[in-house]
Amino acid sequence: QRNRITHLDKNRMLAELSATVSHEIRNPLTSTRGFLQLLLRSDLSNTDRRRYVDYALTGVDQAISLLTDFLNFAKPSLNLQEQLDIKEELEHTIRFITPYAIDFKITIDISHDSEAPLYILGESQKLRQCLLNLVKNAIEAMPNGGRLSLRTCKHPSAVQISIEDTGVGMTDKQLSALGKPYYTTKEHGTGLGLVVVISLIKKMNGKISFSSSLNRGTQCSIVFQQY
Numbered sequence: 001q002r003n004r005i006t007h008l009d010k011n012r013m014l015a016e017l018s019a020t021v022s023h024e025i026r027n028p029l030t031s032t033r034g035f036l037q038l039l040l041r042s043d044l045s046n047t048d049r050r051r052y053v054d055y056a057l058t059g060v061d062q063a064i065s066l067l068t069d070f071l072n073f074a075k076p077s078l079n080l081q082e083q084l085d086i087k088e089e090l091e092h093t094i095r096f097i098t099p100y101a102i103d104f105k106i107t108i109d110i111s112h113d114s115e116a117p118l119y120i121l122g123e124s125q126k127l128r129q130c131l132l133n134l135v136k137n138a139i140e141a142m143p144n145g146g147r148l149s150l151r152t153c154k155h156p157s158a159v160q161i162s163i164e165d166t167g168v169g170m171t172d173k174q175l176s177a178l179g180k181p182y183y184t185t186k187e188h189g190t191g192l193g194l195v196v197v198i199s200l201i202k203k204m205n206g207k208i209s210f211s212s213s214l215n216r217g218t219q220c221s222i223v224f225q226q227y
């Protein structure tokens with residue numbers, strides 16, 4: 001009986017996730033298309049050309065990793081653990097999200113409190129998927145523009161990533177609904193982004209927490225064991 005319920009849940013989740021994937025794969029593909037179109041211009045400097053190629057490749061990589069994540073959910077793979085530098089993973093996310101943020105009139109602030117790399121044990125693609133989902137939520141919370149602050153900090157035996165926005169914020173009630181499957185306040189939301197984020201962070205032995213204040217903004221913090 002119990003197995004059957006789990007099975008049904010997974011099927012439902014799969015159906016919802018396929019909807020999300022087909023929806024979310026549009027973003028990187030659209031951005032790649034935009035950069036390829038820019039490359040057609042004849043008056044480009046070499047630097048700009050190089051930059052547009054990088055952006056286009058990043059978009060393709062993102063589309064690939066979305067599909068990979070989806071397939072991993074459908075059929076869990078061996079849990080590959082590698083040494084990751086959270087600073088590098090965060091920088092990757094920023095490069096990817098910058099064109100999107102500019103469209104939304106959002107300024108991005110990034111700061112690292114340590115010069116050294118901050119290593120954890122995890123899976124790069126999964127961490128990137130988490131960061132992207134969290135940053136996307138932050139941007140979507142600022143429809144009239146704002147500031148996205150990203151920080152990494154080093155603690156004695158842990159490392160921390162903070163993602164802060166100056167967006168719509170949440171009431172205590174909304175805050176406590178975070179991570180419930182299908183909870184969304186967006187017209188085209190899926191309410192699955194954070195479900196996936198929370199389960200991935202947990203798999204990497206991390207801890208995620210949120211604080212928020214209505215009409216002021218939201219802070220998200222992720223703490224990992226340092227490796």
Ligand code: ADP
Pocket residue numbers: 133137138141165167168169170178179183184185186188189190191192193194195217218
């Ligand atoms: P979706 O983005 O598809 O709605 P998520 O699971 O990513 O699904 O988020 C669920 C809900 O949590 C959002 O609809 C929104 O109401 C709330 N939320 C998440 N992040 C933020 C944020 N940074 N600021 C305000 N609300 C947020």
Ligand code: MG
Pocket residue numbers: 133136137193194
């Ligand atoms: Mg989301």
